[in-house]
Every structure is written in C-alpha cells, then in structure tokens.
Amino acid sequence: MSRRLQNIIGAFTLLAIIVSVVALAWWAIYDSVFPPTPEESEAQLTEERKDQFLKALEKGNLELHPAEHWKPLEVEGGD
Amino acid sequence: MATKKVQCLLCPRHCELREYERGDCRVRVNVGGELHTLVWAEACSANIDPMEKKPLFHFLPATWIFSIATAGCNLHCKFCQNWQLSQSNPEDTRNFRLVPADVVAEAKASGCGSVAYTYSEPVVFYEYVKDTARLARGEGLRNVLVTAAFIDEKPLRELCQFIDAINTDLKSIRNDYYQEICDGELPPVQRAIKIIQQEGVWQELTYLIIPTLNDTDEEFHDYFHWVLDELGPDIPLHLSRFYPTYKLSNLPPTPTSTLTRARNIALEVGHNYVYVGNMPGHPGESTYCPGCGATIIRRRGYNIGEVKLTAEGRCIFCGREIPGVWR
Numbered sequence: 001m002s003r004r005l006q007n008i009i010g011a012f013t014l015l016a017i018i019v020s021v022v023a024l025a026w027w028a029i030y031d032s033v034f035p036p037t038p039e040e041s042e043a044q045l046t047e048e049r050k051d052q053f054l055k056a057l058e059k060g061n062l063e064l065h066p067a068e069h070w071k072p073l074e075v076e077g078g079d
Numbered sequence: 080m081a082t083k084k085v086q087c088l089l090c091p092r093h094c095e096l097r098e099y100e101r102g103d104c105r106v107r108v109n110v111g112g113e114l115h116t117l118v119w120a121e122a123c124s125a126n127i128d129p130m131e132k133k134p135l136f137h138f139l140p141a142t143w144i145f146s147i148a149t150a151g152c153n154l155h156c157k158f159c160q161n162w163q164l165s166q167s168n169p170e171d172t173r174n175f176r177l178v179p180a181d182v183v184a185e186a187k188a189s190g191c192g193s194v195a196y197t198y199s200e201p202v203v204f205y206e207y208v209k210d211t212a213r214l215a216r217g218e219g220l221r222n223v224l225v226t227a228a229f230i231d232e233k234p235l236r237e238l239c240q241f242i243d244a245i246n247t248d249l250k251s252i253r254n255d256y257y258q259e260i261c262d263g264e265l266p267p268v269q270r271a272i273k274i275i276q277q278e279g280v281w282q283e284l285t286y287l288i289i290p291t292l293n294d295t296d297e298e299f300h301d302y303f304h305w306v307l308d309e310l311g312p313d314i315p316l317h318l319s320r321f322y323p324t325y326k327l328s329n330l331p332p333t334p335t336s337t338l339t340r341a342r343n344i345a346l347e348v349g350h351n352y353v354y355v356g357n358m359p360g361h362p363g364e365s366t367y368c369p370g371c372g373a374t375i376i377r378r379r380g381y382n383i384g385e386v387k388l389t390a391e392g393r394c395i396f397c398g399r400e401i402p403g404v405w406r
Contacts (some may be wrong), residue, residue, distance in 0.1 A: 042082055042097075049099035053108065057117075060170025065119030067107055068206055069234045073084040073095060 083112025089205055090153045090230050091267040104203040105168045106151035118149035119207045120179070123164055123172040124198050127189050129381040133225050134317050134356055136366060137403025138244040138281055139193065140376060141383040144223060145186035147177065148198035149207065154227050155262040156250070157326035158289060165199040179211035183218050193243070197225035205234060212241035221404075228271035229263050235271055239278035244404060246317070247272055248285050251293045252302040260292060269305075276310055281404050283315040285356070288333050288341055290321065299341050303348040312351045313402045318342055320357035335361070370399030 036044070056062070087094045087102050094102040096109040106118045128146045130139055150172040152165035159165055164172060177185070186194050194215045196208045201224050212222040221243040228235075228247045249272060251257060254265040275282050286302065288294050306314060318341050320333045338355045342363050345353040355363030359380035366376040373396045377384035387395045392405040 046082070046098050049097070053099040053110075056168065056170040060117075060121075060168075060172075060174065062117045062121060062169055062174075063119070064108075064110060064115040064117065065206060067087075067089075067114040067116045068209075069088045069231070070085050070107075070114035071088060072112060073086050 083109070085109045085112060085114050087114060088231060089234050090202055091264060092153060101168075102153075104151045104153040104200075106149065106203050116204070116206050117169045118151060118204045119210075120176055120181075121149050121169055121174040121207075122147045122177040122182075123150050123169075123174050124148040125175070125177060125182075125185070127191060128195065130193070130223075131378065131381045131383070133195060133197065133223060133246045134285065134319075134354070135223065135244055135246055135281075135283055136317070136354055136376070136378075137283065137315050137352070137401070137405075138223070139221065139404060139406070140386065142193065143189070143191045144193040144195045145182065145189060145191040146195040146197050147182060147211075148196070148201075149174070149204040150199065151203040152200040152227075153203055153229050153263075154200065156227075157260050158287065158321060159325050160322075161198050162325045179207070179214045182211050183215050183220065186215070186220055187218065191220070193221040193223055195223040195225060197223070200229075201226050202228075202230045205238065209238060209241060212238075216241055227261075227263075228268050228275070230267075230271055232270065232274060235274050236278060239275060239280050242280050244281040244283075245275055246283050246285055247275065248287070249302070249306070250287060252298060252305055253293070256293055269309075273309055276314075282310075283317060284310075285317040285319055286341075287319045287321055288337060289327065290330050290333055290337065292330075294333070294337050294341070296340070296344065299344045300348065303345045303350060307349055312349050314350075315352040315354060315403075316345055316350055317354045317356045318345070318363070320355070322357070338363070366401070368394040368397060368399055368401065370394060371397035373397070375401065 083098055085096050087107055092103050098109050101108045107114055107116055125147045127143050130142050130144050148164055150164055150167045150169040182194060201208045215222055222241055224242050224245045226247060250261060257263045257265040318338055320338060322332050323330055342353050342355055351369040355361040364378040365374050368375050375387040375394050389395055392401050392403055
C-alpha cells in the first residue's frame with residue numbers, strides 16, 4: 001500500500017472518530033442544552049401513564065365507573 | 080397541552096391526580112379529567128360469615144351475613160390481616176363480576192339477612208357499597224360496614240343513610256401510631272366515629288392490641304376514657320388479639336394476660352360491654368348484663384350458646400335494656 005493511501009485511510013479514520021465523539025457528546029448534553037418544555041415533559045409522562053393504565057385495564061379486565069366526591073382542579077398550561 | 084388534574088374528596092388524603100394517575104388507594108383514577116373507580120362490582124372476595132365474625136355482638140346475633148370486598152385500601156397498616164387484597168392493585172387480584180343485583184340475589188338465596196362490606200376497606204369501594212346497600216335495603220336486607228373510618232365527612236354522612244351497623248377500627252389513641260404503623264392520621268378517624276354516632280347508625284369499636292406498640296396501661300386508659308367521654312359507656316368494645324402477620328411477623332401474639340388487663344381497665348373506666356376477640360374460650364367473649372351480672376349471651380368463638388334476652392332486647396333476669404339491634 002502506498003504511503004499516500006495510508007494517509008487517506010488514516011485521515012478518514014481520524015475524522016470518523018472525531019465525528020463519533022462529537023455526536024456522542026451532543027447526544028449526552030442535548031437535553032440539558034435544549035431541555036423539553038414542561039408541557040412536553042407532562043405530555044410524555046401522561047403517555048407513559050396512559051400506556052401503563054391501558055395495560056392494567058386489559059390485564060384485570062376492569063371497567064371504569066364514575067366516582068363520586070371529587071373536584072376538577074385548575075387546568076395548567078394551555079394548548 | 081392542557082393537564083386535567085382532579086382532586087379526590089373521598090378520604091382525608093385528598094389525592095391530587097394528573098391524567099391516568101391513581102390515588103393512594105390504588106383504585107380511583109383520573110381518566111380524561113374525570114375521576115373513576117376501577118372496582119365497582121369487581122369483587123375479589125365473597126363469603127357467608129357469621130355476624131359475630133365482623134365482629135358485631137349487639138347486632139342480629141347468630142345470623143349469617145353475605146360479605147364482599149374489592150382490592151385496595153387508603154391505609155397501609157403493617158399488621159393488615161388481609162394485605163393480599165388491601166395492598167394490591169385491582170388488576171392483580173382475582174376478581175369476579177358481582178353487580179349489586181347479584182349481591183342481593185346471592186345474599187337472599189343463601190339465607191343471609193344482611194350484606195357486609197368488609198375484609199379490605201369499603202371506603203375505597205364507596206360507589207359499589209352505596210349502590211349495593213341502597214338496593215339491598217329496598218329488598219329488606221340490612222347493611223354492615225367494617226371499616227377503619229378514614230373518610231371525609233360528606234361522603235360518610237351520605238353513606239350512613241344506607242348503613243345499619245358499622246364496626247369501626249379505632250386502632251390506637253395515639254396519632255404517632257397512626258402515622259408510623261398505618262400511614263394515616265388519628266383525628267379524621269375520631270371525627271368519623273363521632274359522625275357515625277350522630278347519624279344514628281349502630282356502631283361497635285375494635286381495638287387490635289399489639290404487643291409493644293399499643294398495649295400500655297396509660298394508652299388503655301386514654302383510649303377508654305376518650306370513647307367513654309365521646310360515645311358513652313354502652314358502645315361495645317372489641318379488644319382483639321393480634322397474630323403475627325405481614326410486616327409485623329416479628330412480634331409475638333398478644334398474651335392473654337394483656338387482653339384481660341385491657342378488659343379490666345375498660346370495665347373500671349366504666350364501659351358496660353367489653354369483649355375479647357380472637358381468643359376462643361375467654362370469658363370476655365360473652366355478654367353480661369350490667370344490671371344483674373347475669374350472662375345474657377354466651378359465646379365461644381363464633382358459636383352462640385344461650386341468649387337470655389327478650390324480643391325487645393331486655394335482660395330476662397332483671398329487665399334491663401341492652402343496647403343493640405336484636406331483630
């Protein structure tokens with residue numbers, strides 16, 4: 001292999017390593033640089049709770065029945 | 080993105096719930112900004128018991144009672160005898176669909192004159208209790224609640240309209256006991272006990288005596304004096320023996336001597352009807368007339384021997400009226 005070809009391969013390898021390190025670092029710090037908004041977090045948590053709840057309903061073959069003695073609380077955030 | 084939070088107003092916890100979140104009781108859930116129960120007609124236990132097992136000693140003695148429960152509880156007592164039901168999510172218990180009409184039909188078919196809401200905590204299956212009790216009463220059955228009475232005033236007063244008798248657990252007279260052992264609070268329970276009395280529902284109290292936790296003479300005096308001052312001398316008191324279980328399996332069963340000591344203190348304080356429970360053969364199982372001292376209902380375990388009461392609930396020896404619901 002010629003010395004020129006070796007240099008090209010070495011340069012590409014180095015570039016790949018640098019790109020990987022930068023991507024990894026970006027992935028690691030992305031959430032702290034661009035944190036999700038409270039609404040996005042809440043939506044994600046709601047989705048997770050919904051999934052768990054639907055699985056529980058199915059597992060227990062349970063049905064929902066209206067409850068008494070409760071009140072709605074002020075709606076937070078907005079569409 | 081809007082969040083639809085609700086607040087449950089059934090028990091003193093007043094859980095604030097986001098969508099798809101459940102209350103501390105495990106059975107009430109916010110779906111779409113409205114509170115729902117997961118256990119309406121989802122019975123996980125149904126049995127025919129003697130009335131004495133509830134325990135109720137001054138309410139229709141020697142009769143059978145159809146008894147149901149669902150999963151869930153709003154307390155977390157370390158000594159719970161039914162923790163497999165009370166501390167489970169409803170999807171994790173083995174349930175069977177038993178709508179109120181089924182409960183009433185089963186009770187009547189099995190010769191029971193009453194329905195009990197018991198084993199776990201009927202407060203958390205409130206809507207199921209209420210619907211069943213309303214129907215049962217319409218069919219001539221009585222309704223019995225066995226509860227820790229950790230419930231808010233408004234729902235309790237509503238429920239009392241359909242309930243004929245309640246055995247209430249007053250687990251201790253110390254708030255720190257309620258906080259540390261039961262994950263609850265004492266004052267709401269004391270308030271509920273007084274409300275039940277005001278509503279005219281027949282009530283008996285159960286005091287589970289646990290070695291080293293609530294068994295000092297000082298606590299016995301405080302407990303019995305509070306009951307005497309607030310409810311009078313005629314409310315039946317059940318001093319119940321503890322057996323090691325759940326998270327308190329390290330403690331020994333309550334010694335007979337402790338139960339006898341507690342009973343003697345209650346009698347000295349001025350209570351007329353003090354019973355020892357979970358200890359078959361103890362003389363404290365029977366009812367004695369406060370007027371003449373005669374044995375008017377002899378019991379051994381859940382078995383009833385002689386009943387020396389008139390149809391009106393009077394001692395046949397001296398004619399003294401014995402408080403209770405006798406027919």
